[in-house]
Amino acid sequence: MRAAHDDLSRASVPELLGRYAAILAELRDRGVVRTRNAPLGDYAEYLTEKVYRGTLEPNSVKSYDLIDADGRRIQVKARTVGPDTGAGAVFSVFRSFDFDIAVLITFDSATYALREAREVPVAELETAGRHSAHVNGRLIRITAGLRLGVDVTARFRAVASP
Known part of the structure; x- marks a missing residue:
């Protein structure tokens, strides 16, 4: 049984x-984990589903994460960003481009507060970044990705509130 101070039911997302x-x-700090990204992908997909009034696809679908109300296939990439994030930091690798748009989202690494969201057409992504044989895909730096497409941050802020 949880103590009263452990009741999380009233806390916002x-x-x-x-x-x-x-x-x-x-x-x-204790060396137990190496990153802070564990729940990030799921949260980003959740917000994208709300913004685009879409339907999440099963995890087994490799090329995209959801289909929006207009039938577009959307790939979601998210990353936490903080003072210790290096200039070369990248979104997770793009191994296929079998989708219509990507949504690139950054969150504050200390609070998970939404920082920025961009909607990027697939054609723009195919020429951005660099191919890496090591990971067999295209890597897009965070700084480059946040200059692509159109800013949809306000739409995401509207659904990120509790």
Whole structure:
């Protein structure tokens, strides 16, 4: 049974994720984990589903994460960003381009607060970044990705509120 101070049912989603970020930071300091990205992908897909009024695809679908209300196939890539994020940091690798648009989202690494969201057509992504044989795909630096497409941050902020 949980103690009264452990009741998380009244906490907002950003508050819960902020607490989780603090736990991950402590685990990282102790050398238990190496990153802070664990729940990030799922949260980004959740927000994208709300913004685009879409339907999430099963995890077994490799090329895209959801189909929006207009029938577009959307690939979601998310990354936490903080003061210690290096200039060469990248979104996770693009191994296929069998989708219509990608949504690139950054979150604050300490609080999981939404920082920026970009909607990028697949054609723009296919020529951006660099191919890496090591990971067999195209790598897009965060700084480059956040200059692509159109800014949809306001739409994401509207659904990220509790």
